[in-house]
Amino acid sequence: MTGSSPPETALLELLSVMARLRDPVAGCPWDQVQDFASIAPYTVEESYEVAAAIGAGPDFAALLDELGDLLFQVAYHARMAEEAGRFDFAAVARAVAAKMVRRHPHVFGDAPARDAQAQTDAWEAQKAAERAARRESGALAGVPGALPALSRAAKLTRRAARVGFDWPDAASVLDKLEEEAAELRAEMPTADPARLKDEVGDLLFVLANLARKLDLDPEDCLRSANGKFERRFHGVEQRLAARGLAPADAGLDAMEAEWRAVKAAEG
Numbered sequence: 001m002t003g004s005s006p007p008e009t010a011l012l013e014l015l016s017v018m019a020r021l022r023d024p025v026a027g028c029p030w031d032q033v034q035d036f037a038s039i040a041p042y043t044v045e046e047s048y049e050v051a052a053a054i055g056a057g058p059d060f061a062a063l064l065d066e067l068g069d070l071l072f073q074v075a076y077h078a079r080m081a082e083e084a085g086r087f088d089f090a091a092v093a094r095a096v097a098a099k100m101v102r103r104h105p106h107v108f109g110d111a112p113a114r115d116a117q118a119q120t121d122a123w124e125a126q127k128a129a130e131r132a133a134r135r136e137s138g139a140l141a142g143v144p145g146a147l148p149a150l151s152r153a154a155k156l157t158r159r160a161a162r163v164g165f166d167w168p169d170a171a172s173v174l175d176k177l178e179e180e181a182a183e184l185r186a187e188m189p190t191a192d193p194a195r196l197k198d199e200v201g202d203l204l205f206v207l208a209n210l211a212r213k214l215d216l217d218p219e220d221c222l223r224s225a226n227g228k229f230e231r232r233f234h235g236v237e238q239r240l241a242a243r244g245l246a247p248a249d250a251g252l253d254a255m256e257a258e259w260r261a262v263k264a265a266e267g
Helices: 007-022 036-055 060-083 089-103 116-133 149-162 170-187 193-213 218-242 252-265
Strands: none
Touching: 007 060, 036 060, 060 089, 089 116, 149 193, 149 218, 170 193, 193 218, 218 252
């Protein structure tokens, strides 16, 4: 294992670094002027970097680095909240620890043992109760607006499904997909941007539902498809380069032939 100091020592060091960066006199000019809104995009980006490091194998060296970057984001937001007199890093840690204890009574309390599915159901029930206590009403309350659109679509409809608003099976979603594709096709001759946006959105929404009904993560599905396209297109470029051709000069027919060759080589 990497490192030998106690975790609390390392954490204090991180918080000290963060405080120094934000120091209004001796700190970093860039860090001094940041706020929650300006840092939030970096927080999202670092979350994706963690996912990428895990998806790569996982790549533990990269994962260590990316988890550190993500932890730094938590420290950053906590520091700005502390400066505003709202809360500090310790309050964040205490709050999440208390929440985990509250949501795991089968571990920290006297509730009966649960399997994974029972815990998932109980977790969602507890979250619903907490939303109700915060007076957030409605089955869709509390689904973060900042989630990636495909993930949010799946989460919204998963919530709706809990109250019975759902397709009966994946085949029914495929039927809906064909219906939405036909509607998009009908709008294409007019080329009205607003209508096309609406119909493409419907199509993507149904695809997110299809992934959910198949117990798949739509973001993960698209991420895999992106990786596959990237890998295969790079293969096309390599094969063309071996013939002394660049993609822009080869033409669509030649690129399509090389694409099929790369695809066939993958089995």
